Amino acid sequence: xxxxxxxxxxxxxxxxxxxxxxxxxxxxxxxxxxxxxxxxxxxxxxxxxxxxxxxxxxxxxxxxxxxxxxxxxxxxxxxxxxxxxxxxxxxxxxxxxxxxxxxxxxxxxxxxxxxxxxxxxxxxxxxxxxxxxxxxxxxxxxxxxxxxxxxxxxxxxxxxxxxxxxxxxxxxxxxxxxxxxxxxxxxxxxxxxxxxxxxxxxxxxxxxxxxxxxxxxxxxxxxxxxxxxxxxxxxxxxxxxxxxxxxxxxxxxxxxxxxxxxxxxxxxxxxxxxxxxxxxxxxxxxxxxxxxxxxxxxxxxxxxxxxxxxxxxxxxxxxx
Amino acid sequence: xxxxxxxxxxxxxxxxxxxxxxxxxxxxxxxxxxxxxxxxxxxxxxxxxxxxxxxxxxxxxxxxxxxxxxxxxxxxxxxxxxxxxxxxxxxxxxxxxxxxxxxxxxxxxxxxxxxxxxxxxxxxxxxxxxxxxxxxxxxxxxxxxxxxxxxxxxxxxxxxxxxxxxxxxxxxxxxxxxxxxxxxxxxxxxxxxxxxxxxxxxxxxxxxxxxxxxxxxxxxxxxxxxxxxxxxxxxxxxxxxxxxxxxxxxxxxxxxxxxxxxxxxxxxxxxxxxxxxxxxxxxxxxxxxxxxxxxxxxxxxxxxxxxxxxxxxxxxxxxxxxxxxxxxxxxxxxxxxxxxxxxxxxxxxxxxxxxxxxxxxxxxxxxx
Numbered sequence: 001x002x003x004x005x006x007x008x009x010x011x012x013x014x015x016x017x018x019x020x021x022x023x024x025x026x027x028x029x030x031x032x033x034x035x036x037x038x039x040x041x042x043x044x045x046x047x048x049x050x051x052x053x054x055x056x057x058x059x060x061x062x063x064x065x066x067x068x069x070x071x072x073x074x075x076x077x078x079x080x081x082x083x084x085x086x087x088x089x090x091x092x093x094x095x096x097x098x099x100x101x102x103x104x105x106x107x108x109x110x111x112x113x114x115x116x117x118x119x120x121x122x123x124x125x126x127x128x129x130x131x132x133x134x135x136x137x138x139x140x141x142x143x144x145x146x147x148x149x150x151x152x153x154x155x156x157x158x159x160x161x162x163x164x165x166x167x168x169x170x171x172x173x174x175x176x177x178x179x180x181x182x183x184x185x186x187x188x189x190x191x192x193x194x195x196x197x198x199x200x201x202x203x204x205x206x207x208x209x210x211x212x213x214x215x216x217x218x219x220x221x222x223x224x225x226x227x228x229x230x231x232x233x234x235x236x237x238x239x240x241x242x243x244x245x246x247x248x249x250x251x252x253x254x255x256x257x258x259x260x261x262x263x264x265x266x267x268x269x270x271x272x273x274x275x276x277x278x279x280x281x282x283x284x285x286x287x288x289x290x291x292x293x294x295x296x297x298x299x300x301x302x303x304x305x306x307x308x309x310x311x312x313x314x315x316x317x318x319x320x
Numbered sequence: 321x322x323x324x325x326x327x328x329x330x331x332x333x334x335x336x337x338x339x340x341x342x343x344x345x346x347x348x349x350x351x352x353x354x355x356x357x358x359x360x361x362x363x364x365x366x367x368x369x370x371x372x373x374x375x376x377x378x379x380x381x382x383x384x385x386x387x388x389x390x391x392x393x394x395x396x397x398x399x400x401x402x403x404x405x406x407x408x409x410x411x412x413x414x415x416x417x418x419x420x421x422x423x424x425x426x427x428x429x430x431x432x433x434x435x436x437x438x439x440x441x442x443x444x445x446x447x448x449x450x451x452x453x454x455x456x457x458x459x460x461x462x463x464x465x466x467x468x469x470x471x472x473x474x475x476x477x478x479x480x481x482x483x484x485x486x487x488x489x490x491x492x493x494x495x496x497x498x499x500x501x502x503x504x505x506x507x508x509x510x511x512x513x514x515x516x517x518x519x520x521x522x523x524x525x526x527x528x529x530x531x532x533x534x535x536x537x538x539x540x541x542x543x544x545x546x547x548x549x550x551x552x553x554x555x556x557x558x559x560x561x562x563x564x565x566x567x568x569x570x571x572x573x574x575x576x577x578x579x580x581x582x583x584x585x586x587x588x589x590x591x592x593x594x595x596x597x598x599x600x601x602x603x604x605x606x607x608x609x610x611x612x613x614x615x616x617x618x619x620x621x622x623x624x625x626x627x628x629x630x631x632x633x634x635x636x637x638x639x640x641x642x643x644x645x646x647x648x649x650x651x652x653x654x655x656x657x658x659x660x661x662x663x664x665x666x667x668x669x670x671x672x673x674x675x676x677x678x679x680x681x682x683x684x685x686x687x688x
Contacts, residue, residue, distance in 0.1 A: 132367075
């Protein structure tokens with residue numbers, strides 16, 4: 001490997017055949033370049049009559065950002081693409097953990113540079129902490145083919161594999177339509193929204209596009225008073241209602257019973273999660289004996305109401 | 321699905337340290353037309369199959385003969401926070417050649433290959449100890465928890481040995497649980513009142529669409545009739561009951577067929593359980609069976625963390641099925657729920673189970 005001083009413009013950044021990382025912030029590297037200069041020279045190779053960047057993408061893009069040129073570079077003599085790619089792969093592997101999008105890119109490129117699928121599964125996937133299966137290889141290859149905007153979201157939000165797999169099941173148009181709503185949500189809400197869409201789509205036999213174009217969702221989407229985050233939340237809750245019609249029907253009945261008997265706010269009445277247990281919990285605070293007895297007497301009064309019996313009989317009596 | 325046909329198994333793998341067991345020799349003699357391969361380490365084969373695109377589909381093509389290093393007999397794990405029935409399971413072989421979409425083994429087992437344990441002497445010894453430690457109480461025990469009891473019986477002939485072992489132990493109810501119709505070995509073996517041959521049944525639509533490679537419901541019921549004619553008692557497991565438009569008609573039709581063609585006195589029990597599964601099974605089913613809709617029902621997270629239908633739906637299903645059984649010659653048939661809560665037992669069966677032993681007593685008595 002030789003060292004060389006190279007004008008930054010001579011490095012063909014459009015040729016990204018060895019690039020692993022795409023979605024990163026330049027703030028820290030720019031600061032470092034301004035304060036300390038380029039300490040570690042990037043690695044390039046001369047292929048197809050131009051200089052191709054092998055490793056040091058963040059550094060070179062940072063240099064370009066602050067017009068730092070020419071640069072010291074290491075010039076590889078190796079011409080075999082796979083061997084060159086492995087150099088950057090192992091170099092990065094030794095210093096950091098790859099993110100999901102980077103792993104997907106690596107696997108795609110290993111395949112492109114001629115590694116056999118079974119060899120990739122056996123030898124590279126364990127290094128990337130991916131289960132050694134062809135099924136996982138397929139999943140990662142699909143992830144590598146997602147739209148750049150989606151990949152950026154996955155990277156920025158550190159989306160878990162399970163949610164990414166759901167994104168893969170959508171078509172490009174659907175993914176891009178969802179992008180603004182997914183972006184402000186946290187991991188759990190993203191998962192819930194995607195799961196809701198996929199499940200309602202499968203359950204009702206309609207496309208996700210059709211769900212998103214339905215009047216109730218369009219109304220949310222067109223609302224000017226709601227932020228993207230609020231819109232995402234509302235859609236998520238609406239999908240939940242479609243996913244759990246029996247549960248919400250019970251929940252609504254329970255709440256309306258409570259309302260009808262004017263259940264006092266200071267006494268909490270809470271059924272078990274999803275009403276799976278038949279017990280209902282009551283919780284209240286009191287300052288003294290007088291208040292304690294007053295609340296008990298209020299509870300007694302409520303218990304004598306017909307609506308109360310109806311409420312505790314749910315959901316079994318719902319259909320009666 | 322027959323256990324021994326032109327397509328299955330594609331090959332029998334034998335772990336080297338299992339070659340000399342008499343059971344291995346018997347299996348190989350009985351299946352001399354099946355290609356075999358001796359392997360040094362079963363784990364390597366398992367890892368190899370697991371690395372494929374569809375490990376579960378692939379694993380069902382082969383049989384692995386190996387030894388059981390742990391316990392053959394275990395309490396049925398049931399599920400936390402729901403009522404169990406004190407059942408014991410014998411793990412003599414695991415996995416099965418049928419490929420039901422909802423099969424929990426896809427998530428539960430770490431080994432996708434159909435595996436037969438050949439150290440049967442250890443099984444008998446363990447069973448002797450197990451049973452002598454539990455003298456003076458009824459025991460319900462069976463195979464068919466981590467595999468199908470009869471699906472590969474033409475290859476292993478396990479049913480003959482198991483029935484013969486349990487036949488004289490009259491305070492023990494032994495159950496073979498299957499979806500298959502491989503009953504030839506059972507028919508060749510003398511029956512006893514404490515031996516129950518059980519079929520897992522479903523509506524014909526679910527059987528056709530979700531129980532890939534399994535015989536039709538009619539074939540299963542006909543097989544049950546044949547074992548009854550031979551002198552055995554039978555049981556039926558409607559599990560998992562799956563909700564779909566028209567489910568009621570579908571399930572009641574099967575029940576009608578059972579109750580009209582089988583003497584209720586020969587039915588030891590009917591168990592009911594609606595579809596439930598660990599959340600991690602969902603992506604597996606979605607990936608392996610993209611056309612199935614069964615995982616998109618109204619599933620809530622139960623007290624055990626498994627997904628199950630919302631309670632009002634379960635109550636409705638059980639009520640309709642139990643009412644039908646009770647009012648159609650099945651008044652005296654013992655019905656129980658698999659992995660359900662107290663409230664469902666009380667509301668549907670009007671029983672207040674006081675614990676697992678109570679259910680065990682209900683199902684074991686009177687024996688025969």
